[in-house]
Amino acid sequence: MASEHADAVLEIYRLGMATGLATFETSVPSSETFSAARLPSHRFVGSAGATVPGATRS
Template sequence: MAECHAQQVLAIYQAGIDEGDATFETEAPTWSAFDAARLPAHRLVIMDGSGEKLLGWIAATQVSDRCAYAGVVEHSVYVHPKARGQGVASALLDAFIDSTEAAGIWTIQSGIFPENTASLALHRRAGFRVIGTRERIGRHHDRWRDVVLLERRSVKEF
């Protein structure tokens, strides 16, 4: 993922936001804010066959700046609405797992709304397990929302 992808990345993010079950965010940030918050080494995109249209993206944020959590990241994966059901999210997540494994990341986590059943199924297929549900963790569009916390632990010994 590079700055040349910014407009399409943020448009796909906004589409997910608009659907209402992807994030607590209500609007996509500026590219500079997005870029500053995500780890440069773990941001990936998938383009269509022409190399011009971005189909989806995945990116990680640092969970904590404490050294004990150096190998723990939280990630988000978003797919263009017209590209869903084509394996884009699975390909992104598989490549992301390879990237984090190679970098010594031992835990990938994500918080997903329980209503986002497609994302929950995707993550289970990729080896994530449910840690628990954070009940009424935040308000979103004037209602309390739960978040299912998932994690994938590396199979490598670090």
């Protein structure tokens, strides 16, 4: 995951939050807060050209 993926990843995160099953968070964090809480080597995105259809962290 690179900084240019932040908007797409946070949108995926927001959609996961909307299910009520993805996280204990109550609001989408800023990209800086999101990145600070995750290990850099454990963040991945799947991309299809300029589109990011999925993201994961371990």
